[in-house]
Amino acid sequence: MNTHEEGVVLRAERITKRYSGVKALDSVSFDLRRGEIHALLGENGAGKSTLIKSISGSVRPDEGEIFIDGKSVGALTPTTAASHGVGTVFQEMSLVKHLSIAENIYLAREQRRGGLLNKGSMLAGARDALDRVGMTIDPRTKVGGLSRAQMQLVEIARVLHWDSAILILDEPTASLSLGESRKLFELLHGLRDRGIGIIYISHRLAEIKEMADRVTVLRDGQKIGTIPVEGVTDDTLVEMMSGRTLEKLYPRIDANPGKVRLRVDGLSNGLLKDVSFEVRAGEIVGLAGLVGSGKSEIGRACFGLEALDSGTVEIDGKTVAKPNPKKAMRHGMIYYPADRHVEGLVTTATLRDNITLPSIALGSTARAGIVNRKAGTALTNRVVEALSVKPADPGRQILGFSGGNQQKALLARSFARNFPVHVFDEPTVGIDIGAKADVYNHMNRLCEEGAAVVLISSDTEEILGMSHRIYAVREGQVVADLRGDDVTEENVVRAFFGSREVSVTSGEMNRDA
Amino acid sequence: MTLDMDTRSAESAGTAGTNSNPAKESGGARFVAGLLRVGLLPVLLVAGLAYFSLMSDNFFQERNATNIGRQLSFLLIVTMAQMLVLLTAEIDMSVGFTIALTSVVSSKMMVDHGVLVGILAGLAVGLVIGLINGVIVARFRVPSFIVTIGMGSIAFGLALQISSGSPISGLPESFTSALGNSNLGIVPVSLLIALGVFAVLYLVLNWTTLGRYFYAVGGGENAARLVGVPVFRTKVLAFVLCSVLTSLAGILLTARVSSGEPNLGGDLLIMSIAAAVLGGTSFFGGEGRLGLVAVGALFLVVLNNGMNLIRVSSYTQGIVLGVLLVTAVVIDRLRSGAGAR
Numbered sequence: 109m110n111t112h113e114e115g116v117v118l119r120a121e122r123i124t125k126r127y128s129g130v131k132a133l134d135s136v137s138f139d140l141r142r143g144e145i146h147a148l149l150g151e152n153g154a155g156k157s158t159l160i161k162s163i164s165g166s167v168r169p170d171e172g173e174i175f176i177d178g179k180s181v182g183a184l185t186p187t188t189a190a191s192h193g194v195g196t197v198f199q200e201m202s203l204v205k206h207l208s209i210a211e212n213i214y215l216a217r218e219q220r221r222g223g224l225l226n227k228g229s230m231l232a233g234a235r236d237a238l239d240r241v242g243m244t245i246d247p248r249t250k251v252g253g254l255s256r257a258q259m260q261l262v263e264i265a266r267v268l269h270w271d272s273a274i275l276i277l278d279e280p281t282a283s284l285s286l287g288e289s290r291k292l293f294e295l296l297h298g299l300r301d302r303g304i305g306i307i308y309i310s311h312r313l314a315e316i317k318e319m320a321d322r323v324t325v326l327r328d329g330q331k332i333g334t335i336p337v338e339g340v341t342d343d344t345l346v347e348m349m350s351g352r353t354l355e356k357l358y359p360r361i362d363a364n365p366g367k368v369r370l371r372v373d374g375l376s377n378g379l380l381k382d383v384s385f386e387v388r389a390g391e392i393v394g395l396a397g398l399v400g401s402g403k404s405e406i407g408r409a410c411f412g413l414e415a416l417d418s419g420t421v422e423i424d425g426k427t428v429a430k431p432n433p434k435k436a437m438r439h440g441m442i443y444y445p446a447d448r449h450v451e452g453l454v455t456t457a458t459l460r461d462n463i464t465l466p467s468i469a470l471g472s473t474a475r476a477g478i479v480n481r482k483a484g485t486a487l488t489n490r491v492v493e494a495l496s497v498k499p500a501d502p503g504r505q506i507l508g509f510s511g512g513n514q515q516k517a518l519l520a521r522s523f524a525r526n527f528p529v530h531v532f533d534e535p536t537v538g539i540d541i542g543a544k545a546d547v548y549n550h551m552n553r554l555c556e557e558g559a560a561v562v563l564i565s566s567d568t569e570e571i572l573g574m575s576h577r578i579y580a581v582r583e584g585q586v587v588a589d590l591r592g593d594d595v596t597e598e599n600v601v602r603a604f605f606g607s608r609e610v611s612v613t614s615g616e617m618n619r620d621a
Numbered sequence: 622m623t624l625d626m627d628t629r630s631a632e633s634a635g636t637a638g639t640n641s642n643p644a645k646e647s648g649g650a651r652f653v654a655g656l657l658r659v660g661l662l663p664v665l666l667v668a669g670l671a672y673f674s675l676m677s678d679n680f681f682q683e684r685n686a687t688n689i690g691r692q693l694s695f696l697l698i699v700t701m702a703q704m705l706v707l708l709t710a711e712i713d714m715s716v717g718f719t720i721a722l723t724s725v726v727s728s729k730m731m732v733d734h735g736v737l738v739g740i741l742a743g744l745a746v747g748l749v750i751g752l753i754n755g756v757i758v759a760r761f762r763v764p765s766f767i768v769t770i771g772m773g774s775i776a777f778g779l780a781l782q783i784s785s786g787s788p789i790s791g792l793p794e795s796f797t798s799a800l801g802n803s804n805l806g807i808v809p810v811s812l813l814i815a816l817g818v819f820a821v822l823y824l825v826l827n828w829t830t831l832g833r834y835f836y837a838v839g840g841g842e843n844a845a846r847l848v849g850v851p852v853f854r855t856k857v858l859a860f861v862l863c864s865v866l867t868s869l870a871g872i873l874l875t876a877r878v879s880s881g882e883p884n885l886g887g888d889l890l891i892m893s894i895a896a897a898v899l900g901g902t903s904f905f906g907g908e909g910r911l912g913l914v915a916v917g918a919l920f921l922v923v924l925n926n927g928m929n930l931i932r933v934s935s936y937t938q939g940i941v942l943g944v945l946l947v948t949a950v951v952i953d954r955l956r957s958g959a960g961a962r
Contacts (some may be wrong), residue, residue: 166847187849202847206840206907207833215837216849224828266848 115141116178117305118194118274123172125158132158133169134329140274145296147320147337148309151347151541154326156309157199160276163307164196165189176274187216195267199278201259205252210234212251215264222446237269238262241295257288264295273297276307280376281315286605293319311349313342313569314601325349346569350541358573363550365576366392368425369542369560370441370529372410375419379405380584383419387529387560392551394575395564398601402445402584407531407564411436411443437470442527444518446534446564450509452518454504459517460488460502466521491520497547512543519550530554531562536570548574557608572597580604662899662913666920668799675925680930687807691877693922694811694894695870700900700918701822701911702866703893709859710839710906711758711765715773716893718868719750720886722776723871728789728881736796740872747868748861750776755860759853765860772892789881801876811873818866823911835859840907895946896921904953921945 118140123377125133134157140146148156161167163174163346165184174181175193184192196202203212213234219226234247241261251259260280267275277296281289296319300306310316316323317337325348332348350357350611366389374381379402387393397403408414410421412431423439436443464484467473473483488502495516497509498543506514515535522530532551536544551574555561565571571578578595580588580603588603590596673680699716706713723743731739754772758765803810826832834855837845846852874885900917902909921942928938 185849186847190849196847198847202841204837204841204844204907206836211833211837215833218830218833220830224824225830225833227828265878300880 113368115143117142117176119175119178120159120163121173122465123159123162123168123174124170125162125167131329133162134307135172135330136326136329138324138331138334140307142273142305143300143303144321145300145306145308145319145542147306147316147323148326149311149313149316149323149345150326151311154349155329156326158329159326160196160278160307160309163189163274164194164276166196190270191270193271193273194276195270195272195274196276197260197263197267197278197280198493199282201256201263203251203259203263206250208248208250209245209254209262210247212235212262213247213269217270230280233269237265240268241265241370242291257284257292260284260292261295268299271305274285274305274307276309278309279311280308281312282399286398289315313345314612316345317342321389327351342569357541357544358570359548359552360574360576361556364556366390366558369423370410370562371422372406373404373420373422375409375416375421376403377409377415377417379414380409380419383409383584383586385579385586385589387559387562389528389560390555391576392555392561392563392574394571394578395562395581396568396571396575396578396604397566397581398604399566401581401604403564403566403581404533405584406581407443407533407562410531411441413443437527440527441529442521442524443531444521444533444535446537448511448514453514455507457506458503459492459497459506460484462506462517463488463491463502463520467524470524472525487520487523491516491523494523495519495550510540510543510566512539512546515539515543519547522550522554527559529560529562531564533562533564534566536567563566568597568600572600647681662901662916662920665689666916666923667814669920669923669927673923673930677927678929685926685930687804689922689926690807690812691809692926693919694809694815695874695877696868696889696896696922697812697815697915697918698818698873699867699889699893699898700914701818702863702870704867704897704900704902704909704911704914705822705835705859705903706765706863707894707897707902708835708839708906708909709856711856711859712769712894712904713754713860713863713867714766714769714890715750715754715776716863717886717888718776718780719782719864719867720871720874720889721748721883721908722750722783722869724875724885725780725784725789725881725883727872729783729876731793731796732789732791735863736793739792739796743863743872743875744868746776747865747871748797750868751861751864752857754864755857760854763835776813777883784786784881784883788883788884790879792875792879792881797876797879799871799876801879811877814869814873816932818869819911819915826911831855831858836907838906839903891942891946892921893918895949898949898953899945903956904950 116139120136120138122135122137123133124131124135136155136159138159148159150156156405162169163184165186165188168183174184176194181188181192189196189462192545194222194236204215206214210231214230219230219233229291238245238247241264243258243261243265245258251262254262264275280292284292296306296308308316308320315338320337322334323337323340323345325332325345327349346357368386369389370387372386383406385393392536395403395406405414410431411417412433412435421431421436423441426439427438428435428441433443449455454465457465464473464487467487468479468484473480473487491497492500492502497513497516506517509517519535530551535547539547551561551563563571563575572595575595578600579586580590580600582604588599590603679685699720703716723746726746727739727743730742750772754765757763757768800810805813824857826835826949834845834850837850838852838855842852870889871886875881878885896917897909897914898904898917899920900909900914902914924941925938928941
């Protein structure tokens with residue numbers, strides 16, 4: 109079979125990968141041309157990571173074939189993939205923090221002279237490698253002390269240093285600031301112009317439209333299609349990605365603002381600068397911002413998980429002095445943490461235990477230290493039904509559930525008592541669309557019952573789709589308060605960038621002039 | 622629409638860093654950690670030397686120096702061996718009983734087949750124990766803590782079985798006097814061997830790929846695997862080197878006590894861990910310097926020797942050692958906790 113096409117540097121043919129019977133990838137074909145940036149787009153769990161892991165050799169596909177420069181390469185390992193010119197920058201940084209930059213660049217490819225390490229030549233080589241990505245840092249610096257952005261550049265430098273013709277980046281901007289992302293894009297465009305093929309995984313539409321040439325959309329392990337990026341609309345991409353239109357994905361209800369339930373005034377600490385905002389009963393308010401903007405810290409600070417230098421948090425008119433989680437809950441605020449596994453759930457326990465633990469701690473299903481099992485079972489059944497947890501098997505260990513159902517177990521604490529204020533921190537990361545809808549419906553229900561709901565999210569579409577009002581956060585400050593017709597993607601993104609034209613184009617006020 | 626924008630922050634947006642989460646550790650903890658990283662240990666050592674010189678006339682003597690040197694040689698070898706395993710973020714709890722089994726097996730073989738066969742048999746004990754430890758830990762990814770405790774129990778049982786619980790005597794004079802008692806000037810031969818091991822390991826850790834891999838595997842096993850470091854082989858080698866070196870120490874100890882002892886080496890387990898961690902080897906892998914580890918071993922030997930001279934009971938000595946070990950691990954945690962933030 110002749111698979112060698114003009115300009116195609118890599119071709120994956122009908123790749124299938126099953127994990128314990130479930131198809132993570134279902135006969136997906138993919139090709140990459142020399143000198144293009146090819147974006148891979150899809151929901152979490154769509155198969156993006158499995159596809160690139162198959163190409164970079166860390167996952168062995170069950171079926172299918174991979175061709176590089178037209179030749180079948182057989183079963184790949186990380187080492188053979190690298191020797192075929194596939195360089196991967198993984199999401200979970202593949203650098204050893206205790207080693208220096210130079211040691212990392214040459215790890216497993218050390219240069220030797222007379223059996224001993226040739227440190228001088230490796231140092232010089234590392235300097236060249238850093239130079240190519242525009243870094244001037246001393247290669248003897250330990251990687252552990254670098255910022256995420258610097259680590260990422262070091263990884264790219266390493267990959268390029270080993271003559272990769274194919275560069276794979278897995279959500280590279282996930283932990284970068286805007287400025288750092290911009291620099292990365294410039295670098296990648298430069299590499300593309302030098303003929304390197306780049307596979308770029310992201311779920312940020314704006315980013316893909318800005319920098320990619322073609323995009324392949326995956327959904328539920330299947331390829332939906334490959335299209336040129338030029339001229340494509342968000343609606344098209346979302347529809348390909350989710351199988352639904354934007355309106356259907358986000359079941360927004362009308363706001364019915366009542367009295368102020370949460371008032372935050374002048375929160376400041378090392379990261380936050382004078383953060384003030386308020387949320388009323390019956391509204392969903394979004395805190396929008398890029399990763400690292402401080403929006404998550406605002407929620408955490410209100411709940412007492414971050415120390416405060418100054419500022420007050422008021423719930424239903426009562427000040428929570430020196431907030432800590434217990435106090436915040438007593439005053440009526442509940443916070444749903446972003447990281448299910450680290451802060452949200454007891455991963456070794458069952459669904460039932462995870463659902464009942466918060467209410468035991470709050471005393472609603474326990475008295476005088478004795479657990480009321482009957483009340484716990486009743487609560488569990490209520491949660492399972494209200495959030496449609498699947499499978500409805502309270503005795504099953506929590507890790508045996510899908511991410512979406514784990515998230516529902518985390519949300520179960522809203523049933524522990526009647527909280528007037530709910531703070532959701534990235535509530536839909538890593539969960540499938542069906543579960544997302546359940547989460548959104550739950551938020552809507554709380555809102556309709558008169559609670560104040562805060563939605564903290566890095567997902568701009570989600571924020572826009574669900575919130576009645578939005579506060580945009582950048583560098584620990586609230587930089588925009590968007591209401592009504594001003595709640596648009598354009599305004600939100602401009603606030604992220606801090607671009608001065610916001611006020612000019614919106615035609616209202618221009619404080620920079 | 623209201624906009625609260627500040628020109629200064631708009632300009633700095635492009636250069637904003639992401640790791641703006643400052644480590645939340647108290648100034649006191651940082652002081653302690655910093656001090657220990659660079660030089661609390663040498664300070665302790667000098668203090669110990671000064672204190673014991675003042676307290677006992679016998680301490681600062683040529684004969685006692687030879688004594689310290691001999692005690693140091695055993696602990697130094699086992700500590701360096703332990704360090705190799707700790708570097709890969711594992712631990713070897715079987716070193717003490719490895720010494721016991723080595724002593725019994727090498728003595729038995731030596732009595733029947735001569736010195737060379739005895740020594741080789743002793744080293745073979747280490748080779749086998751290390752291979753089993755390493756392969757099980759690396760292949761099945763089970764905690765080395767448990768595997769090596771089990772292996773230690775097996776080794777001890779075997780040692781008791783082979784020796785019927787009593788010392789094996791009748792070792793050749795040439796063996797016991799050459800390795801056990803002879804000095805070069807005031808330097809015991811066993812210490813020269815330990816220093817030779819130090820030199821070789823220094824070269825391996827700092828100037829060979831294997832050394833790099835020890836640090837890489839312990840510092841980030843998955844990262845190392847992704848770039849093609851042979852993780853399995855590296856871990857197995859760490860355990861094998863550890864056990865073989867421990868057996869070497871066992872052979873030297875056997876020569877010193879002139880008999881094959883199933884009860885030999887028991888206290889070397891806790892001492893080797895204490896010395897390695899006191900010397901700045903991280904319990905969490907990837908960090909440790911051979912030179913400092915040697916200083917750690919020297920410190921413990923001086924402490925032990927000095928306390929013996931000023932007649933501190935062995936009960937109290939056990940308490941002191943335990944306090945030191947726990948303190949060192951806590952400081953290690955503070956250090957790596959701060960680094961991980």
